[in-house]
Amino acid sequence: MFRMIGSLLCAGALAAVAAATSASAQDTSQAAQEVPEYVGSQACVSCHEDAAENWEMSHHAQAWRMPGTDMLVGAFEGEVFEHDGMQATFTTEGDARIVTVLEKDGIERRYTVHSVGGVTPLEHLILETGKGRMQSFDVVWDVEQKAWFHLYPDQDLPPQDAYHWSGAYKNWNARCAECHATGFEKNYDFRTKRYASTQVEIGVGCEACHGPGAAHLEIVQEGATPPGRYAVALNDWGFSAEMGDPQEAMEQCAGCHSRREAFGDGNPLPGTAFADAYNLAMLRPGLYHADGQILDEVYVYGSFKQSKMHDAGVTCANCHEPHSGALVAEGNAICTQCHSEAGNPDFPTLRLAEYDSVAHTKHAEDSEGGQCVSCHMMDQVYMGNDWRRDHNFRVPRPDVSARLNTPDACTRCHSDEDSDWAAAQVAAWFPEGRWRSPHYGDVLARGRSNSQATAGELMALAQDASQADLVRATALWLLGPGANALDLAELGAFLEDPDPQVRVGALDALKERAAVASAPYLIKGLNDEVRAVRIAAARAIMGQPASRMPDSLRPYVGQAYQEFGAMVRNQLDFAEAHLQVAGYSMVAGNIPAAIASLREAVRINPQNVQAWQSLVRLSAQTEGRAAAARHLRRALRYNPEDQVLQQMADQL
Template sequence: MDIKQTKKLIRILALVLVLLFPALMVLRFVLLKPDVELVDTTPRFVGAQNCKECHLNEYNDWKGSHHERAMDVANDSTVLGDFSDKTLEAQGHTYRMFRKEGKFFVLSDGEDGQMHDYEVKYVFGYTPLQQYLVEFDRGRLQTLPITWNTLDKVWYHMADSTYKDQVIDANNWLHWTNQAQNWNGMCAECHSTNLVKGYDAEKDSYHTTWSEINVSCEACHGPGSNHVQWAELPAYSREGFENFGLEVKTSNIDNAEYVNLCMRCHSRKSSLSDMDYSAKSIYDHSRVVLPDEPSWYVDGQIKDEDYVYASFMQSKMYQRGVKCNDCHNVHSGERLFDGNRLCLQCHQKDVYDTYSHHHHKSAGMPGKAVISESGVKFDVGSGTECINCHMHGRYYMGVDYRRDHSFRIPRPDLSIKNGTPNACNQCHVDQTNQWSDKYITEWFGSRRRFHYSQAFAAAKDGKTEAASELKEIAGNDLYPPNIRSLALQDLGAYYPDTMAGVVDNYLVNLDPSLRLVAMASLQQGTPENISRLIDGLTDDTKAVRTEAAANLLRIGSDQVPEKNKSSFNKALEEYKEVLLYSADFPTGKINMANFYYHQSQFAKAEQYYKAALEQDGEMYFVNLNLAYLYNQTRRNDLAEKHFRIYLEHQPDDAGATYALGLVLSELGRYDESLAVLLKASKIDPNYPRVNHNIAMLYDFMKDKSKAESYLLKEVDAVQDLNSRLELLQFYLTNSNMAKATTLGDEILKLYPDNEDVKQLMARLRGQS
């Protein structure tokens, strides 16, 4: 082919390509059409069966797991307990478990304290215990106290194991028919998928829904509809989907992000809303409880149920990047390996799996088993297992043995100082902490590293040196994140002056937990604090925004400048939504009442205070809130009633006693008022204004000598200008010019630059 022919062919091919270009574009559009014209890209829950086809191995791992069997409808295949007309004597009642017409029933004490037959609608869990749910009015599901021990195959009463030495009757908040055992608010969000609590505060009722009754694939991965669409597209058409079409990212993430995936259910926290899978931070839907007393020991060891997260965050494992799936199959929940092999994935066998490290006999060697403080039998050889020294456990719910995931080194020396447990004495219960500490010293030397619990314990004991230690811990990112937050919280609680000097550093910290603690510390309505709180109204996370709004509301919404009203109102509405979400609990109702009280919506505040008391009559302190509300609204007969109810429980509360005295004075019952105020003064002689008001009553009753003596007590107690001026006014009113002049000279010496004092003294000298 010559050059002319070649050029001609090129021109022809070019023309053909130009002519074909629109057709190729149309073809490309057709091929990409599913990527461009998705009918609905709103993520929806599609169910585990839609995951099974592509993820069969993961599905099979999940089947039979705690997650898969977290909750189910009660039937012959799911109910494990023996309902063949069995009885149990507990809590002063005879409970009966039986079947009728193919259904499962329990004869139990009910809301009225009388025995009734209750049908079991759902089962909860499967090992080491199984609980049973009963339907009540207003959409409630309640957890029966009669529980099946699946290991020993016996019935037991949950209260006998959890609330030992207490008789839980129908009036007690802990009774199974009351809120403490309510499934909708206490349990549901972590036992079902796509749980919407659906609480209506006005009707005090639930419309709780789920997409799957158990903890399924989408409980962790989020709604999967877009992922299913992604999977059904040809590979070349998937570019429009981020993260495979999944709402939650579970791969190529660091350990903090990974652990936070499990945090929602495996942590002790309060929920701000139903689960928001699109949230960028856990603090958009939760407030995590810090590992503090009384739910933890002062060193962060487990005490009450903590659900792992706060413990694991304290560990060196977490700080070194270890994730849940490094030890657990996240679909089955089981450990990857048995015994020490699990730990030897990272730790050197010839260093740690040796007698020179663990100092315990191996299995088969002569010796005696020990029974731990929890009642667990540890046979000879158990001491060589890593978890028995570094992950000691406790029983919860009677038979559920859970291990502490903080992976700590046994420290009997801290047990001696702070009364905290240690693994040595938790097994060797017949020995002292000193005995254990002696062996630790022999084996590993006498050097002990500083532990953060030493600062926390010192702060609680009021030691001044703890302030600098807490400040160091909070500012040092080598400490675990939640321990830094706890140190900052204690700094604010015990050393507010030190906290004031560092708070600005933490209000802009990248960690929302530290920002939240710093924001919560801003209780005083200073101009600086108001400015800081206003900045917090636009924080990235809901927990911090709503905390800022809450503090501003308490300080006074009138302190918010007009230019910031919009952001304040937006955050305040968000705060209200958070409060309404938890208003099914007595504490939630109290928070709602406080919300309305601070906005002078006293009728709504009264409604919620009363509802809280009705739900839990043992929350007697709510009577104090009601008493102040009634006094504020000039209903002092009711104020007196509720002050007295409160003081029956707290007779040594000087503030409440003082307030009752003022109410009686407002009612014109001056003799009674004086008696109550004198009692308040006896409880706390330095309580602000109590001596002043006693003096005013004596003055009213013409007992000038006692009036003067109590005004002098007020000066001694508070040592401020106002109390001295009140005493001066008393002298002037009673024409005691000599004492007035003497006191006036003292005041002028104390406040030489005060212009009001100078003018007062000039007038006083003019009169004399």
């Protein structure tokens, strides 16, 4: 059994995945026969005219479109775009739109535009490159300026780079389509390296949120749904998603509006709990600043979960009209529907006060500084011209920014001043303000630098019930080896926390402890009702070497492999998945399987130096210096500046 995970991704033994997950696959197949069928958004229009009218012009409806006269207006008239040795020419031949790309390596190819992602402020070309692959082209159309621009002008992306537009990280099937389509299935074949992706409809249609509509039509047309026909739970109107419940509706939004790891092959059945379909990203370096502000593109949900508004029960629909996606009010009125002297009876804990006034904003009424969002929702540009606001709704803390070197709302406008100046100004304006309170960002920043030295602080933050659940979960996730210095029972107590993300964080911490002591907690996590927690426990169990596996844990190893295998079989086109399997294979002692997985990881992403380093080392041990040297030459061809690889070459 310990060698089973190492066999999962061997080129000739993919059947091991099916064997490990046959029961799960059978259950999924059975369920697929018993859920209502999708009927398409047009079946909804005649009865729901107002909702349909709002939806048809929304970013959701136009998230993915086939080329038409209403898009790319002014483009494909012979324009030539050049960047970093690459040249793209945009022409029209009949009804087809053609991109001729001369790459910086001198190879020229012609592509027909398959479809278009997005509507404004940019339109993104999706090109077919063979084997069912759809790729997101890096040169995009600025709708307002009517001009082409490159999404990543400062990056050197030759054709062999995984981040080149034709590489794994720009693959539309795996990285984008799920959130731009309805009823999407990726359908990647690991053996042939082909995609056979399908969807019910391109664009985010009615059923993407409400669920398949066949049962609803039966109720409307026939008066009732035949008893027992569907095994999945449906609401009174025949839908799998209960959009009338604010929290369930928000989780439906979060499935796409979040940075997360997906467990399935495409869109989960609407109504599936978020943590049963995804693992939400922690506030980790590279994604968020240490104080929780957005850094990379994290798609809102992780930011919003840090906010007091989230804790008070505010949801997306309180500010956004669900079908159009537009704000329900303009300017400061979107905030004063709650934050005012009158308040909002739906949120009785709000402090009643006047906020839309110079007395509060300290800025002129019609100025930029007088807008609530300028101070409480700083924006940042992604994809060249697409501004996104941070949904943390934070109180400006220039004092924290001064300590942690993070973005500061004050000095964004007052660019001639620094955060220390801004902190003094805030203190003068609000002598009893929230700036006097400790901020979790300070603890997370210290935890990022040295988790062992700050283990006590991280633990205290995780135990602070007044903090947002995602902050508490991140504190646990950051513990790492620092978890060894903490009380085991106190760590295990987090497995009773009502928030699944906190339980995931606890298991990340517990995997650092000796399995002989942590086994009861790992077993508890493996049998959790929530899938994200079970997978976290499975990873913790699979990371235990056989020599140190306590007898109490051994009966659960197969269950852990099955839980992990059911997920990883949907990620075989991700280099990260193969790298994980390689690690578990090494723990299990199956070195040939680890090498096979590492080879696949570097095939998908030749810039993954961690995989190359492990591959060279294992090859040297098992195949000899000549084999290791061959891998090292290839590694350096793709990563000539990597110092570790260069040192390895000097030592061979």
